[in-house]
Amino acid sequence: MNDMKHRILCLAAASTVAFAAALPVAAQQTYDRIHFLVPGGAGGGWDGAARGVGEALTAAGLVVNASFENMSGGGGGLAFTYLIDNAASNHGTLMVQSTPLIIRGLTGEISQTFRDAVPIAGVLGDYGALVVAQDSEIHTFQDFLDAYAANPDAVATGGGSVPGGMDHLVVSLILEAAGVNAEDVQYIPYDAGGTAMAGLLSGEVVALSTGFSEAVDMAAAGEVRILGLTALERLEEFPDVPTFAEQGAEMEFVNWRGFFAAPGLPEEEADAFVATLKAMMETPEWEAVRARNGWTNIWYAGDDFTEFLTNQEEEMREMMTDLGFL
Amino acid sequence: MLDGILLGLSTALSVQNLFLVTMGCMIGTLIGMLPGLGPMSIIAIMIPIAIGIGDPSGALILLAGVYYGAIFGGSTSSILINAPGVASTVATSFDGYPMARRGEAGKALTVAAIASFIGGSVGAILLMIFAPALSSVALLFHSAEYFALMVLGLAAIAAFSGQGNVAKAVLMTLLGLIMATVGEGALFNVARFTMGFPQLQSGFGFITLAMAMFALPEAIFLVMHPARSGKGDKSAAIGKLRITRQDARDMAPVVGRQSLQGFFIGVLPGAGATIASFLGYAVERNLASPAEREKFGKGSVKGLAAPESANNAACSGSFVPLLTLGIPGSGTTAILLGALISLNVTPGPRLMTDSPEIFWAVIISMYIGNVVLLVLNLPLIPYIAKLLSVPRPFLIPFILFFTLMGSYIGQNNPTELLILVLLGIGATALRMADYPLAPLLIGFILGRMMEDNFSRAMQLYRGPSFLWERPMTAALLVLALILLVLPTWRSRRERKRKIDTSMGD
Numbered sequence: 001m002n003d004m005k006h007r008i009l010c011l012a013a014a015s016t017v018a019f020a021a022a023l024p025v026a027a028q029q030t031y032d033r034i035h036f037l038v039p040g041g042a043g044g045g046w047d048g049a050a051r052g053v054g055e056a057l058t059a060a061g062l063v064v065n066a067s068f069e070n071m072s073g074g075g076g077g078l079a080f081t082y083l084i085d086n087a088a089s090n091h092g093t094l095m096v097q098s099t100p101l102i103i104r105g106l107t108g109e110i111s112q113t114f115r116d117a118v119p120i121a122g123v124l125g126d127y128g129a130l131v132v133a134q135d136s137e138i139h140t141f142q143d144f145l146d147a148y149a150a151n152p153d154a155v156a157t158g159g160g161s162v163p164g165g166m167d168h169l170v171v172s173l174i175l176e177a178a179g180v181n182a183e184d185v186q187y188i189p190y191d192a193g194g195t196a197m198a199g200l201l202s203g204e205v206v207a208l209s210t211g212f213s214e215a216v217d218m219a220a221a222g223e224v225r226i227l228g229l230t231a232l233e234r235l236e237e238f239p240d241v242p243t244f245a246e247q248g249a250e251m252e253f254v255n256w257r258g259f260f261a262a263p264g265l266p267e268e269e270a271d272a273f274v275a276t277l278k279a280m281m282e283t284p285e286w287e288a289v290r291a292r293n294g295w296t297n298i299w300y301a302g303d304d305f306t307e308f309l310t311n312q313e314e315e316m317r318e319m320m321t322d323l324g325f326l
Numbered sequence: 327m328l329d330g331i332l333l334g335l336s337t338a339l340s341v342q343n344l345f346l347v348t349m350g351c352m353i354g355t356l357i358g359m360l361p362g363l364g365p366m367s368i369i370a371i372m373i374p375i376a377i378g379i380g381d382p383s384g385a386l387i388l389l390a391g392v393y394y395g396a397i398f399g400g401s402t403s404s405i406l407i408n409a410p411g412v413a414s415t416v417a418t419s420f421d422g423y424p425m426a427r428r429g430e431a432g433k434a435l436t437v438a439a440i441a442s443f444i445g446g447s448v449g450a451i452l453l454m455i456f457a458p459a460l461s462s463v464a465l466l467f468h469s470a471e472y473f474a475l476m477v478l479g480l481a482a483i484a485a486f487s488g489q490g491n492v493a494k495a496v497l498m499t500l501l502g503l504i505m506a507t508v509g510e511g512a513l514f515n516v517a518r519f520t521m522g523f524p525q526l527q528s529g530f531g532f533i534t535l536a537m538a539m540f541a542l543p544e545a546i547f548l549v550m551h552p553a554r555s556g557k558g559d560k561s562a563a564i565g566k567l568r569i570t571r572q573d574a575r576d577m578a579p580v581v582g583r584q585s586l587q588g589f590f591i592g593v594l595p596g597a598g599a600t601i602a603s604f605l606g607y608a609v610e611r612n613l614a615s616p617a618e619r620e621k622f623g624k625g626s627v628k629g630l631a632a633p634e635s636a637n638n639a640a641c642s643g644s645f646v647p648l649l650t651l652g653i654p655g656s657g658t659t660a661i662l663l664g665a666l667i668s669l670n671v672t673p674g675p676r677l678m679t680d681s682p683e684i685f686w687a688v689i690i691s692m693y694i695g696n697v698v699l700l701v702l703n704l705p706l707i708p709y710i711a712k713l714l715s716v717p718r719p720f721l722i723p724f725i726l727f728f729t730l731m732g733s734y735i736g737q738n739n740p741t742e743l744l745i746l747v748l749l750g751i752g753a754t755a756l757r758m759a760d761y762p763l764a765p766l767l768i769g770f771i772l773g774r775m776m777e778d779n780f781s782r783a784m785q786l787y788r789g790p791s792f793l794w795e796r797p798m799t800a801a802l803l804v805l806a807l808i809l810l811v812l813p814t815w816r817s818r819r820e821r822k823r824k825i826d827t828s829m830g831d
Contacts, residue, residue: 071739074524075510078739081524109517109527156786163513188782189513198595198653202465204786217667221652221674292377292668 031063031276037095039079041072049124049257050096052293053277056286062276076101077110084116087262091269094120094259099166102313106320107164113313118265119305120273122258123281124290125298128170128230129215129241130157131208133200134223141227141247144207145178152184158196158205162189164325170230170253171209172319174244177251183323200224211255213294230254235296256298256312258305274301331454334686337383338694346384347391347691351699354395359710361403361411361537361732365396366657373665382669382684387691389665393658394446394695397599397641398703401438401634406431406713407725409541411732413532413771414599414637417607419540420764421622421629428625431711436569437627438634439703441581445635446696448585449592449642454689458678461650464593469782470792474802475594476776479601480769481806482608492814495765498756502769505530506777513781525741534733534746535770539763541729542750545722547757573627580610580628581635588636592643595655599640604768606636612812616820642692649673649685 034057036050047070054066071079076097083095095117105113132138138147138155147155159167168189172182188205190196200208201223208215208224216238218224228244230253235241244251259277261270280286281297290297300308320326337343350372357368372392376385397414404410405422418438425434467475480499508519509529520526569577584606591602610632611622622629644655652674654660666673671684678685703710716724733746753763783792794800 072528073739073741074527077527078524153788162510186785188785190782191778195595197651198465198647199469199782201651201653202468204468204782217672218652218674220672222676223652223674294667 030061031057031092033065033067033092034063034276035090035093036066036068037079037083037090037093038068038070039072039076039095039097041070046076046096046098046257048293049098049295050094052289052295053096053123053259053280053286056283056289057276057280059285060280060283062280062283075104075109077104077112080110080112080117083260083262084112087264090262091265093262094273095261096257096259098257099255099312100161102309102316103164103166103169103320106313106317106326114260114306114309117260117263118270119309120259120261120270120301121277122256122298122300122305122308123277124295125254125256126296127212127235128167128174128253128255129210129212130171130174130227130244131200131210131215131218131224132206132227133203134225136206136225138206138227139225141178141242141244141249144227145175145180147206148175148180148185153186155207156186156188156205157207157209158188158190158199159209160190160196163187164320164323165189166255167209169316169319169323171207172323173251173253173315174228174230174249176319176322177244177249178247179249182319197223213296216294254298256300256308258300270302277301330682330686331690333683334688334690337683337687338387338690343384343387343691344694344698346379346388347695347698348702350388350391350393351395351695351702354392354397355399355402355699355703356395358396358399358411359402360399360735361409361533361541361728363396363732363735364400364412364533364658365393366661368392368396369658369661369665373661373668376665377668382666382671383687383691385665385669386684386688387694389662390688390691390695391698393641393662394442394638394692394699397638398439398442398699401442402435402710403728405434405438405630406711407541407721407728408544409725409729409732410536411533413536414603414640415633416536416540416600416764416767416771417603417633418630418637420607420633421624421626423544424623424625425627425630426711426714430625431714432707433569433573434625434630435707435711436704437573437577437630439700439707440569441577441584441631441634442638443696443700444581445585445588445638446642446699447693448635449589449639450689450693450696452586452589452639453642453645453692457646457650457689460593460646461675464595464647464651464653466798467594468796469779469786470796470799471802472594473776473779473783474799474806475601476772476779478802478806478809479604479772480776481810482605494761498761498763498765499769502766502771503773503776505535505766506770506773511777511781513785523741525739525745529774530745530749530770531733531742532771534742535749536767537729537733538746538749539753539767541725542746543754543757543763545725545729546750546754548718548722548725569627576627577631580631583613584610584632584636585639588639589643591636592640592655593646595644595647595653598644598656599637600771602640602643603633603637604772606632608809612809638696645688645692649677649688650675 036054038047038050040046050068054068057063058066071082079095083090101114104110138144144155157171161167168187172185175182175185190199196208199205212229215226219226226241228242228247230251231243232245232252234243261273281299354368357363369389369392372389376388379385400412400415401418404415404419405426408419408423410416410419422434422438508526510517510527517527588602588606592598607629610628611619614628618628644659647653647655648659648663654663663673730743733742757763792799
């Protein structure tokens, strides 16, 4: 009981501080309703993120009602167009997006970029990882590099995105950071995690470029070895998993998921969204949702978020140009 | 293993778990009847509730009930209103709907329920015995073999063509394949044939196409031929519920074969229930005597029992890679995998040794789910089938409503409705010209998977050499060729024999 009270006090203090820093005039507000616009179908990654955040917000009492709208199409671009076209009536709407927004924006699949909406905050992220089957002859990232140097086709790497998509870019970024030309990487696209995993275990591909949380689950089942993860430092929760940075490939990649508001949103309303999300991140309710889904917290808000997105866009643009996708 | 079974039984047979599996079956059946809400979405909806239970076995038992209930519910809408909500029940409507129109809706539902029950149960038993051994078999298939398997499925199209319609069936298959290329392909993130509509970027939706090919033309035909629907259609009467001894005798070998075949196809991740149901239908049609073959597509008990037992057995089969390797073979098992992981259960080679009670509870709960489903649904069938005794003028708007809702609900996208209506009009025109629509839908379903696997194999081998370098691929392709040529050869031989006998007169 005491502990609970303490937590609530801390939380109140934390959110007040966050608020005071962001905007002195506005007070902590409880939303009657936040509407989440999900650019993909029910059950997908965006959907999970929106519903998880919505659940935590309502459970923590920060929002009375969270509503969700799935609007798939155009690789996420359809929902974006809708938000822009109906900006005036969507001040209470948060659209969820993730790294593919940057990639698809660069290829022109999505005609908008993150600059066309109001970036609110990146709240959760997933590092990338490279895994091989447990019985593979490749034990370390160096082994992988040696095999690649001998014959790039011998280390075919699978992933869940199209060529030129996120998983392909991540493995290319890793190789380039190790000083190797990534143009020859034999990238094999699979449609979803399941078939990619089957491809790895059946020996069709030698390695898999995948999200770290998924890699951890596979490793826990005893089927794969993680060659490295795309963080700069080892993660506290997984001290045994080496980073690529420490294996000679100085690089970082985070697949973020974050929220955007309609263009033309008054600044104080944007700040209020930021404050509410920030407050949510510190609640036990969010912690429960986060742990259940195996997500990693990140926090980029407002201008920091824009800067983060700008940097990622630049990195991706370089990589995609090198690989001939732009 | 006996210890394991007993362990599973003692877990699954608690009062709480029996209640959960019953609830799951009921919810699954009811929601599953609505086209547009397949097992995948229903399970996704139920996951928070299942996790709320806290105990992993209980949660799994609830979800298994929902899973089987939803599959059975899906068959119901295929049989009663020709609206298959899931790809794996498309084949069910081929003979189920004609039966219902003939006034045998009750019998059709009973056949489906029994065939599903046996398929599911046999699948669960095979899973129990072979799961550890089969995990390696699931990995024998590379993209090249999957491609060949899809070709095999397409070659079976001849089975759906009916008489003298082979050219038309092939044409419709090609149209289906072409439609499958709309949207982004596997190898390039470039939108193809979208004509600038972002709504088409990920291709046509399966449910929209299924509704447009089957349910919508059906409703339009009912409107256009009121006389035919009033008189020729006896489905106002529910018809007898009982299956005759002859029916049972017809069904038995079909169900037996398809339970086995379905299970083994289901073991392959990515192939699953859809291919199992199509191949099951095609194989049984080829095995049937010429007289029986005539009845396929016109309300044959065998033609209904084959896909129903195959798709249920395949669902059990898909648990093999899920439980032993942690590989989800279908969208539905992928969602189940997500649920398992949130319950702190990691499926994989260690599951059986680390937490045997969960492994066995899953298997036993699948079996119990099947039994409960049968017990629950057999008495309900007369009431479900009564739906068809609703007078036509009321039933048609009802079908239209569910058709439109089904295609809207998955995407929440009004453009989907426009696409549905346009395709529906096209499908109606094709049907008037006597073109079969099933091959189009099958071509569409298999086309996507075929293209993905083909392009992967092409890229891995840097050319088409996988076609002859991989023995199993070659074998499957030869089998496909035989399946394609066999009906033509057979009919030619029959014609020749007729000529011979007439010459002998």
